[in-house]
Amino acid sequence: MTQLVVKGIGKTYADGTEALRGVDIHVGTGEIVAILGGSGCGKTTLLRLIAGLDRASTGTIAVDGVALNGTHAAISAVFQEPRLLPWLTTEANIAFGGRRLAAAERQARAASLLARVGLAGHGARWPRELSGGQQQRIAIARALIGHPGVLLLDEPFSALDPFTRTSLHDLLLDLWRELRPTVVMVTHDIEEAVVLADRIVVMRPHPGRVQETLPVDLPRPRDRLAPAFDLTKRNVLRAINRSLAEAPSGHGAAAGGGVSPWV
């Protein structure tokens, strides 16, 4: 049960590129927040700062009121690529995420999570023997084994086909209902954001800033075909178009002559 507060975060790289400026995001306990934006809006940078993989230039990130300094036991992550360790079996990869647990609990939880993500019986296989979707299932299990308070997801389904992606959305929601981690997910897929998130933070580029925050007031489980679902998607799309309209002129050209890449 963990609250995440991102306050006044800015990031300027050594070469002078300003990736983020004054980002404030408040994520409540057990909430799912999707950060939506095109390339160059700093959404992955923001996630790396929360994960403790990079240092912010300004601002603070706090978990339950304690400011973070580097990586943190309460925060775990699933990356865009599965990033499994190729020399560990799938079950050992899951166990790898639970290094802070006692050995017996780690083994038991790895086995049960393996079954939970639908790969019972595949525990002794090598990562290379699994499909991309299966590997990402293992990565999700690895991220959840250590009872994280905050789960970070960096476009984890973007490389998968729509069928696999949809089944992984369902899996993620099932696990979230069961374990209730606070989730921050970065995505460029509007539908994915509307399916999963309680709130959607739309970002705008150059430098990355929060454009606006939209609540998703749809009951779960969400029906992708319901009119209300479409309405929410359209609201998000409008917010994105506003973010592009207000972006500096140089960016319009980069995004394809001012035409929104989303339509």
Add this chain to the structure above:
Amino acid sequence: MRRGAWVVGLIIPAGLAIVWEIAVRAGLAPGRLMPPPSRLFQTAWALARSGELQTHVVATMARVLLGFAIGAAAGTLLGMLNGASAWAMRLLDPSIQALRAIPSIAWVPLFILWLGIFETSKLALIALGVFFPVYLGILSAIRSVDRKLIEVGRVFGLSRTGIALRITWPAVMPTWIASLRTGLGLGFMFVVAAELMGASEGLGYLLLDGQQMGRADSILVAMIIFAVLGKISDGVLVALSRPVLRWQDTNRIRL
């Protein structure tokens, strides 16, 4: 590959051996400088019966293995040090690269002057030959470890040592073992050089003795035994490394 298809590879060597045997027996060729297979078997058998062959094999293998152990250990340790510390890299690597530019055999006179003509100078030469491929192999492997996997270690709370042991080391393992195999091959190359420069036993001595006595058969026997020993040593190294490389694609192991 179909089972048994490797037999095709035997056609040329076995065919040549048979043709040569027939040619010499029929008096079509003298066979003094290039003895037929039957002569080689006789020579090898005689050497083995007298115990001379075993003495040579043991002497050569002891030199190769000891030199290899020293060179591989030094190469691995220095490679790991320079891979782990940018400061050590800046300090040590330029000197090592400069030494590498000297052909290893060029050290022979100096080693003899410093270490004498007996075992020490031979071991030094072999260890030096083994050192460079192992050092370069492990260093480049450490420097090319996937940064993304290191980040996984950081996110899941590994310390610097933990990352070195649980991520860098297994990631480096395949390249390290490949460099050990290269090193072992060079170890055999340099044991010949070391034994040719003066030895009273060893397969290199057998080569030199055969040259001086005009005995092509013992030269060829020594060459064949070198090939067999090299192949066996490499096979042992591969077999030892197989359990830790099981996670790799099998076709990469069979190279």
